Amino acid sequence: MSKIFGVALGILAAIGGFVDIGDLVFNISAGATFGYQLMWVLPIGVIGIIVYSEMCGRVAAVSKKAVFDTVRERVGFSAGLGALIASEVVNLMTLAAELGGVAISLQLLCGLPYRWLLVLAVLGFAIVIWVMSFEWIERVFGYGGLCLLVFAVAAMKLSPDWGKLGNGFVPHVAQNNSLLYLYFVVGLLGAAMTPYEVYFYSSGGVEEEWTPKDIGLNRANAIIGYGLGGFFSVALMTTGAALFLGHGISPEHLGTIALGAQVPLGTIGLLLALVGILFAVGGASIDTVFSGAYNLAQFCGWEWGRYRTNANAPRFTLTWIVLLVLGMGIVMTGVDAVVLTEYAVIFSVVALPLTYIPILLVANDEQYMGRHRNGRLANVLGGVYLVVIMVVALSAIPLMILTNVGQN
Amino acid sequence: MTQIDIALKVLDHQILDRDGRRCGNVDDLEIEGGPGETARVTAILVGPGVWPQRAGWIGRIASFVGGGRRVRVPWGEVREVESHVILRKSAEELGLGRGDDRLRPWIEKIPGAHR
Numbered sequence: 053m054s055k056i057f058g059v060a061l062g063i064l065a066a067i068g069g070f071v072d073i074g075d076l077v078f079n080i081s082a083g084a085t086f087g088y089q090l091m092w093v094l095p096i097g098v099i100g101i102i103v104y105s106e107m108c109g110r111v112a113a114v115s116k117k118a119v120f121d122t123v124r125e126r127v128g129f130s131a132g133l134g135a136l137i138a139s140e141v142v143n144l145m146t147l148a149a150e151l152g153g154v155a156i157s158l159q160l161l162c163g164l165p166y167r168w169l170l171v172l173a174v175l176g177f178a179i180v181i182w183v184m185s186f187e188w189i190e191r192v193f194g195y196g197g198l199c200l201l202v203f204a205v206a207a208m209k210l211s212p213d214w215g216k217l218g219n220g221f222v223p224h225v226a227q228n229n230s231l232l233y234l235y236f237v238v239g240l241l242g243a244a245m246t247p248y249e250v251y252f253y254s255s256g257g258v259e260e261e262w263t264p265k266d267i268g269l270n271r272a273n274a275i276i277g278y279g280l281g282g283f284f285s286v287a288l289m290t291t292g293a294a295l296f297l298g299h300g301i302s303p304e305h306l307g308t309i310a311l312g313a314q315v316p317l318g319t320i321g322l323l324l325a326l327v328g329i330l331f332a333v334g335g336a337s338i339d340t341v342f343s344g345a346y347n348l349a350q351f352c353g354w355e356w357g358r359y360r361t362n363a364n365a366p367r368f369t370l371t372w373i374v375l376l377v378l379g380m381g382i383v384m385t386g387v388d389a390v391v392l393t394e395y396a397v398i399f400s401v402v403a404l405p406l407t408y409i410p411i412l413l414v415a416n417d418e419q420y421m422g423r424h425r426n427g428r429l430a431n432v433l434g435g436v437y438l439v440v441i442m443v444v445a446l447s448a449i450p451l452m453i454l455t456n457v458g459q460n
Numbered sequence: 461m462t463q464i465d466i467a468l469k470v471l472d473h474q475i476l477d478r479d480g481r482r483c484g485n486v487d488d489l490e491i492e493g494g495p496g497e498t499a500r501v502t503a504i505l506v507g508p509g510v511w512p513q514r515a516g517w518i519g520r521i522a523s524f525v526g527g528g529r530r531v532r533v534p535w536g537e538v539r540e541v542e543s544h545v546i547l548r549k550s551a552e553e554l555g556l557g558r559g560d561d562r563l564r565p566w567i568e569k570i571p572g573a574h575r
Binding site for chain 2: 125366
């Protein structure tokens with residue numbers, strides 16, 4: 053019984069970790085711009101994050117090491133330091149984007165001024181992290197994020213063209229506007245495989261004190277949790293396609309995304325969508341803030357983790373507080389959350405190889421992993437995805453420049 | 461296992477004290493023995509003070525930001541080398557984890573610090 057419970061909780065956490073502001077923005081926009089044509093990218097992204105999360109979860113269970121421990125061990129000090137700086141910059145951008153999303157959804161819910169709500173939200177998160185255990189943080193935001201299921205109902209009610217939707221899963225390149233199409237391919241992959249997801253997932257395994265006995269649990273969490281996350285993505289893209297395509301609407305505001313549920317389902321749809329967005333993006337804020345603190349602490353060898361008390365991991369605690377304040381500061385400048393999201397996703401794509409290569413190396417290390425090291429399937433998939441990630445990482449910035457950040 | 465193998469297994473790894481507390485990474489190794497002699501690891505070196513010799517200018521900047529402290533732990537204090545490097549004594553006795561120890565009283569001033 054407790055095992056089923058454990059799987060259920062892990063799945064929730066995985067959904068919470070998967071659907072964030074990047075997924076919301078890129079999926080709805082992809083649907084609004086290209087209809088169902090980009091559906092095929094979603095399974096590719098989801099399988100990629102499953103493969104690498106499973107791997108780093110297994111490494112955490114067997115060796116008690118999280119991603120940035122392995123980064124430093126495997127690529128050495130100076131390349132590791134470079135990876136650390138890159139990951140912290142990208143993480144902070146992502147955090148700011150998520151915090152902006154939280155403030156917008158709060159504003160749409162209650163109408164108070166944006167900056168006040170931002171401060172309140174950041175204070176709220178700080179208190180939540182300070183008093184709640186790791187498991188409870190995951191549960192609360194995971195359950196709340198389930199409200200996003202409203203987009204699945206909305207997608208059904210909008211009676212999508214099932215034939216076109218099915219055809220969208222067949223990989224192809226668009227005839228017209230192919231640069232923008234490729235930009236969306238990169239963005240959707242980046243949103244699905246955001247690096248903070250594996251930082252958080254692996255450190256979470258250590259937080260929950262996984263042992264080799266939990267390897268089955270890890271696999272179930274990764275496959276079912278991220279699989280369901282992928283289902284949410286399909287629903288979002290379908291909503292975008294069925295509602296916005298051909299109307300010249302590009303969802304440049306989070307409110308437009310919530311409209312996707314309001315049009316077919318009325319006020320209750322809108323409320324559920326906003327609450328779902330609030331919890332999903334709020335959960336992602338906490339995930340990114342933790343990821344930034346995990347990475348720095350692991351690189352420097354400091355004590356870390358919420359499973360220690362706040363006072364027993366002092367520099368870790370200080371780091372997440374500072375990151376929350378910095379993230380808030382960025383949003384306070386008035387930068388647009390959706391624009392920031394696009395930059396965060398594209399830059400995180402560039403940082404992906406530095407994160408994934410050490411995971412693949414350590415998961416293959418017989419001395420650490422013993423009989424739990426990668427099997428053939430994990431290695432073939434891991435290798436294929438490494439190539440995909442390299443191609444995507446190299447093309448991300450040129451595509452961003454050529455399409456003017458997806459504006460044409 | 462040869463000395464070189466040990467060095468590779470130890471460098472950049474997490475250090476735990478005898479109570480399992482994380483107290484730094486192995487930032488560098490002190491190795492004795494000239495050309496033609498058998499090389500021997502005599503100590504592990506820990507702390508931002510070691511970083512400049514690892515990563516040039518960027519290491520110097522990181523070292524400056526990190527406070528530049530450096531601690532030498534004699535190899536005899538290492539009890540075990542597994543996926544972590546485990547020490548015989550507590551972090552405090554060896555002068556490790558000082559940053560955490562100095563910050564802790566400030567964190568403890570906030571209610572609920574031990575939750």
